[in-house]
Amino acid sequence: AVATVSNAAGSEGLATSVSVGSTTITAIDPVSSISGSTTLTVIADITLRGASSAGASSGVLDLTIPTPAGTREGDVMIASIAVRPSTATITPPASGWTLVQRLDNATGITNSLAVYSRVAEAGEPANHTWTLSTSTGSAGGMATFYGVDTSAPVDVEGGQSTSSSLTHDTPSVTTTEADTMLFTAHAFASSATWTPPTGMTEAFDVASSDVSNAAGISLEGNYELQVTAGATGIKSAVASAYSDVGNTHILALRRAP
16 A cells, blocks of 8 residues: 555566555565565655735734644744835744744835744644734735655745846755755735746735735745755746835755655
8 A cells, every 4th residue: 555566577676655654565585585674654745734824004013824724743834924114123923933034125115024934833823923123014924834854844045135026036046855845935015916936836925905006015925846956946926016126035845854
């Protein structure tokens, strides 16, 4: 049920996975009856468990994001927080969240994007709240993944501030391992909806106020498996209206060993 082993000429002993799980494989020499055994474990690709998001209007200093439905102990949670202006202090929930990177765009309508990671614990709270020192609009999203290496979740990451446009690009980063999960965040200082980068699936799309208008801030999160190690390429998301400045980020989650 977990794996098969070939006896065909030229591929004798080659194991092929059938489903997730563990099995014992034993080889026996028919002449001497000498045998040896090993355990083969088949793991799944990194998979999205769930996602959630929230927006808060100007003057609201608490941004509360629900814990994605179905989140389990040992899942890896990625949270992206976008706020204007760029001078706002962003304080994460009390414990467990690690800042991956904060990006501050100090041009035009200034704004910031902060990305955090967390390994889910037993009995995760129903929501997580980030506190802001000031805000003329904030938006946040959270995505939970399983099958991630919890000891060192992030293989590689990078981000950049973006100029006024509807199209906002992440940098390209180079993964060091196969079968990573890419996750991108795109934010800009207007309220709009987003079209995800080619090949990526949208996890959340949220704004601090009604779309479409030039007030507030909006944020999109996207994910995609990358099977082979190497350059991710630039990931471009497109906002629906109101060109503005923003910030983008990309990271690759490392598969569980």
